[in-house]
Amino acid sequence: MKNLIAILMVFLSMTVFAQVEKIEPPFWWAGMQHSEVQLMLYGKDIAQYEVAFSNTIQITDVVKTENPNYLFVTINTKNVATGTYELQFLKDKKIVGKQSYDLKTRRDNSAARKGFDSSDLIYLLMPDRFANGNSDNDSTDDTIEEVNRAELSGRHGGDIQGIINHLDYLDELGVTALWSTPLLEDNEPILSYHTYAQSDYYKIDPRYGSNDDYKRLASEMHERDMKLIMDYVTNHWGSKHWMIQDLPTKDWIHYWDSGEDGFQRSSYRMTTQFDSNASEADKEACMNGWFDTTMPDINQSNPLVLNYLIQNAIWWVEFADLDGFRVDTYSYNDKEGIAKWTKAIMDEYPNFNIAGEVWMHNQAQMAYWQKDSKIGAIDNYNSHLPTVMDFTLHDALIVMFSEHEQGWDKGMLRAYENFANDFLYPDINNILVFAGNHDTNRINDIYKADLNTYKMIMTMVATVRGIPQVYYGDELGTGGNKDLKGDGDIRHDFPGGWKGDQINAFTAEGRTPGQTAFFEFSKKIFNWRKSNSAIHIGKTMQFVPENNVFVYFRYTDDERVMVVINNNPETQTLKLNRFKEMITSHKSGRDIISEQQISLENTLLVAGKTAMIIEF
Incomplete structure (x- = not known):
């Protein structure tokens, strides 16, 4: 009887381990340069346990925070073989629970993967608005906002399968790389289609599909010699993120004593990040302010936070077989933290590429953020960021073609003066060139869908130095003005992406004559560009x-x-x-x-x- 009670007590104590809800990263790979992995363990009062691995894997550090629901356990996987290992949970030196942890085998030459570059043409799309390939996941039980295609700012049902179904269209157009706005779960009750307020960093939003669907997208693209770029958000998380609901540490995010619930909006004055005359208060107001009410500002100066973000990014590269990142609001991050994040990824994948959104209107200020910038070196700063976005050229493109007469600084002089400042950039071929994206008014609205103007704009985007990026639907003459109708108006559904659409622009026979004229021109120069090294380098x-x-x-x-x-x-x-x-x-x-x-x-x-x- 005594032995039976003892066995029962052990069994009951082991069921406590069932309260452990998450281990992140959920698995890792053998042979990684980033071989010291910090496991984040989450569950009710998980910090009461000691931890050990049964064999081979060495635990080098354990961090307990003020929240007893977290344990941060650092393991050393160097020279550890692929396999399944046993993580043990101990109470009073007795094993009360076990959890398997896998080290997987990397793809051949994974570390040498080649990222996107100036030989590519990037197509930017918003998955919710591109094509609905699986109507069964339009709304799900574990997400709040349901599909409502009648609402301009609602979820419309586009998904990963919709993208896969139309890769041949992108291939025909001349696209060689795809940048999709974020696909990770965003469980905000409204505006969640935007997906920049993410609620789980290891999970594709189920309304888009699954993690395996995302991996399949990369595989399907690679079969067509196309590259996949993930839109990654380091600066902020969503207010519904499960960790925001139960913070590991109070300083995981930036709190403001002056704001309600810790909120204070960023000043958006990015110049304070390098202004030698800036006050500390102004620097903090930009860097630590929240991007929006539903986007708590993440504190990259906290080592636990930074390590979490580094490992998560590397995990997605390795898991999904990615070819690049585009990093949202790059210059709003803690500048030292984001530099360490960027360097860690580039150290793991030396031929990878990362484009940072640095939305500024001065070439010197943008050049500051590019890797090995002489401007950044003035204050001993190196972001390690390979690619910055050419917002000053965008500024010129949206006005200069309405200036029919040339002035001292008008018309085509705007483009000339932009390129005259190319000497400021340490790597001029690693500049992302674009006429529009998901945050700007559509060029075909600005210029009233004038085909000749579109041809001039796309000729420049496709032939100047750097990496060209086009926005979905521009190749059809699609318009949209967010100043008049809100952001949803620049994020229209792609015609033909939904059953019952009257126009199917994915096919030649389904396009209107106007769409055909835009498409055929785009197809011609985008495909020509593929094989011209003078344009590439x-x-x-x-x-x-x-x-x-x-x-x-x-x-x-x-x-x-x-x-x-x-x-x-x-x-x-x-x-x-x-x-x-x-x-x-x-x-x-x-x-x-x-x-x-x-x-x-x-x-x-x-x-x-x-x-x-x-x-x-």
């Missing part, structure tokens, strides 16, 4: 615009391309002798757009509001 020579005509060349030792953009409504005659240092002895070239042979001997006639891409 060539140098640039630009000529000061005259009469609102901008001429620049991209060139290597073996290839040369002349780009002409006439933003003047009138036909212009160019005297080609002005460009002889680039034309040299070439007598003719082929215009990729018109498919005509062009004489380069004396003059060149360029129709008003016309772009030319002349390949020698």
Whole structure:
């Protein structure tokens, strides 16, 4: 009887372990450079236990916080073989619970994976608004907001399967890399389609699919020689994140004594991050302020937080076989913390790529954030960030094509002056170039869906230095103005992504004549771009615009391309002798757009509001 009671007591004590709800990361891989892994264990009063591994894996550190529901256990996996290992939970030196933990086998050459670069063309889409491939997951039992396609700012039902179903469309268009806005769970009661207020960093939102669906998306893309870029959010989490509901430490997020529930909105003054004259109060107001009421600001200066984010990012690269990150609101993070995060990922994957959103309007200020910046070196700062986004070029693109006459700083001079500052960037090919994204008014709304203007804009985006990114639907002439109708208006459903759509723009026969004109032009230059090394890695020579005509060349030792953009409504005659240092002895070239042979001997006639891409 005594032995039976003892066995029963052990059994009952082991059931306490069933209260353990999460272990993150849920598994790891053998042979990683990041071999010291900090396991976050969560469960009711889990901190009462001591922990040990039954064999091989060494525990090097255990951290208990003020919240007894957490244990942070650091293990050393260096030289540990692939396999399943037993994590033991002890009370009074007796084992009261066990949990298996897996070290998996990495893909061959995983560490050497090649990220996106200037040979790629990135297509940005919002998964909720692209295509509904599985209507069964439009609403789920474990998420709050339900599908409501009639609501402009509601969930519409797009998902990962919808993306997979239309990869052939992207391939036909000339896309080589896909950036999807975040797919991790966002369980906010409203506006959750946006997915930037995430509630679980190890879980794809079930309304988009599963973790395995995301892995399958990467696999399907790789079969087509396409790359997958994950939109990663380091600066803030969602208010419904399960850890926000039960914080491991109070300083996991930034609290403000002056705000309600610790909230104070960021000042958004990113210049305070490097302003040598800035007050500490202003620096804090930008960096530690919340991005929005539903987005608590994460404290990357807390080592537990930073390690959690580093491991989570590496886990997703390894699990889903990713080719890059785009990092949301990069310059709002703790600047030292985000630099360590970026370096840790690039150390694990030296050929990977990460693009940071640095939404500023001055090239020197943007260049500060790029890896090995001489500007950043002034205050001994290196972000280790390979790619920054060219917001100053975007600023020019959305206004200069309405300026039909050239002034001292108007019209095509805006583009020229932008590129004149390229010397500020340490790696000019690692600049993300775009005319619009999910946060900006659509270019085809700004320019009233004028095809000639679109051609000039996309010609520039596709041929200047850097990595071009296009926004879903722009290739169809899609409009949208968030200033008039809210963000939902710039995030329309892709026509044909839902059963019953009257127009199916995924197919040639389903497009309207207007959509066809935009699509066919985009398809032509995007596919041409794929094989031109002068556009990928060539140098640039630009000529000061005259009469609102901008001429620049991209060139290597073996290839040369002349780009002409006439933003003047009138036909212009160019005297080609002005460009002889680039034309040299070439007598003719082929215009990729018109498919005509062009004489380069004396003059060149360029129709008003016309772009030319002349390949020698």
